Amino acid sequence: MLLDSTRLLFDLQQVNQIVESFASCLAPEAIAQKATAGLVEKFGCAFARIWIVEPDRQSLRMIASAGLYPRTDGSFARVPMGAFKIGKIAQNCIPFLSNRLAEETWVKDREWAIAKGICGFAGYPLVINGRVIGVLAAFSYQPMPAEFIEVLQLLCTPIAVALENALLYQREKQNWQSLSHSSTPLSQSPLSEQLANLLQDARFILMGTEQQLTPAIAYLLLQVAERLRTLGCAYCRLTYAVDETVSLEAVIPRSPHNSACPAQPIASVFEEFAFAFTCLGGMLQIRKGERPGVTELFLKTPNRSPSSQSAVGVCCQSPLLQIALTQMAYLAGLTVCPDLDASIPLLTDQPARATSHPAAIWIATGTQPTPPNVKARVDLSISPEQLQAAVEAVSQGETWGVDADHSDKQFLSGREQEILMLLAQGLRDRDIANKLYISERTVKFHINNLITKLNANTRVQALHEAIRQGWVASA
Structure with missing residues (x-):
């Protein structure tokens, strides 16, 4: 039990050190390279790679590889969505681990795996708000423990967040540079005029007294307007409210290429902006219009410092x-x-x-x-x-x-309280692990925490203390 807990804490420390290595990076390639190199160094992987999903979501592009194969321009530099195991992980968002790589039917070159002595493979999707943005894969000479998937989960969450922010920063930087070379710089004309110029084919309306917006908000509104222009926006209204919020409402008619289900494809066009406006304390919604064949966009964000309550x-x-x-x-x-x-x-x-x-x-x-x-x-x-x-x-x-x-019960995490209730039902560690879809080692880790927090020496004493306090019913 102590060995399992010690190992888990050690793995957490190793993951933390990998995250520290890319925490200050702003380039997606640098983040991915630090992460893959960390897996090779800290966990003894033969090699590790990261792919990111291309904007058209039809393929993945390798942006980092470390260990046995450090190059990113080989035969798997681009992987079609749904092809091979990498493409399937991205398409289905299902983590995968195998310790019989040479026997897997999807392996392109089994002789290579045998010759190189590669037996272990683990792949994990990089996910942001339910959307896969990439895949991390690790290969090993030795069999991987089942718990390694949980280690990858701990690592892939910060990798996905860092990559998403870096990709957004990269796009913003490129667009800022293009704006700086335009004939009408962002700072030299009112936002309403710039929006009207972008949406010349739409009916544009300004409501309220125009205010000086923060650069981040003004920039994002212009980028949204650029996307609206490409979608044939028919109507747009910019509103400055008395509560110091600014909103943008638009109507997008159905186009021939998305006539079957217009709302979903249009929503995907604005996915990257939804996260950015959330970071600024605002919101962006795509909804089906009241009239047939129309999609509406509603965007609202505060143009001021956030209140302490938000x-x-x-x-x-x-x-x-x-x-x-x-x-x-x-x-x-x-x-x-x-x-x-x-x-x-x-x-x-x-x-x-x-x-x-x-x-x-x-x-x-x-x-x-x-x-x-x-x-x-x-x-x-x-x-x-x-x-x-x-x-x-x-x-x-x-x-x-x-x-x-x-009470002490409030100091127990939700997971610890779940395990406490299952222990009271007489379930073994393996049964608890299967019921909660976690590893047996993780169950032991939480039980150790329970024993410590309840000032007990054994799980039996911990359960007795829980029953004495009335947290669980005695048999």
């Missing part, structure tokens, strides 16, 4: 945790502020910051006690909705999860 700071010791919680905040509809303003709630796992910040939300990642003076306490099982509730409570001067009558 903003949060994130400051973690681990880059892996920093990326994961930043993404969680975006999913919760919160704006992540780079400046650690004392008036804005701060998510942190650093005791000194948690104690000194007047609106700290403590991130519990182990058995470390909750620092004094924190306003809320969360753990890694928290959902986006719960995080939003915690931030709103702290913003209003209330506490969340650290009330005076706070």
Whole structure:
């Protein structure tokens, strides 16, 4: 049991070190190369590779390879969507692990696998908001343990977030450069005039008094308008509201190439902007219009600093945790502020910051006690909705999860409470693992945490303490 827990913690440390290596990279290729090199160095892989899905989503392009084959221009430089195992992982979004590579029917060259002594293969999709943006694959000389898929899951989440942000930054940089060479620079004409010029074939309306927008918002609105122009936008209205928000509404008629189902293809055109506007505290919606054959776009974003009730700071010791919680905040509809303003709630796992910040939300990642003076306490099982509730409570001067009558049960994560209930039902570790779709080693890891948090020496004592407290019913 201790060996399993020790190994899991060691793997987490190795993953964290890989994430640290690419945390400051802005180029997708650099991020992918650091990640693949880390898998070779930290986990002894023979070689590792990363492909990203091309914009047309018809194929994947290899952007990094480390280990035995460091080049990216070989026969698998481009893989059609759905072809070979890489294309199937991207198409179906299903992780895969095999320790009999030479016997797999999909392997293009079995003799190569035998000659090189490659027996292990693991592939994992890189996913953002349910959309596959790439695939990571690792090959090994030795059989891979089943738990290696979980290691890849821990690694692929921050890789996907970093790649998505880097690709967005890359596109924005290219578009900014093209705008800087245009005859009408962004800063020299009102946004309404630039939008009207882009949408010359559409009926354009300006509502409200035009305001000076932040460069990021103005730029994104122009990029949305450019996409609207290519889709034959028929109507567009730009509105400046009294609450300092700006909105853009557009009507897109059905085109011949998407007459069967116009809303879905059009929605995919604006996917990258939806994430960007969420980061800015706004929203972007694509919906079916009231009239047949019409799709409507609605975009709204605040043109001001976010209020404390919709903003949060994130400051973690681990880059892996920093990326994961930043993404969680975006999913919760919160704006992540780079400046650690004392008036804005701060998510942190650093005791000194948690104690000194007047609106700290403590991130519990182990058995470390909750620092004094924190306003809320969360753990890694928290959902986006719960995080939003915690931030709103702290913003209003209330506490969340650290009330005076706070019981030890609240210090257990959701997963730990699930396992506790299953233990009370008499299930073995293997049965719990099968029921929760996790590995047996992960079950043992959570049970060790339960034993520690309940001040017990064995799982039997921990279960007895849970029954004594009335958390689970005795048989």
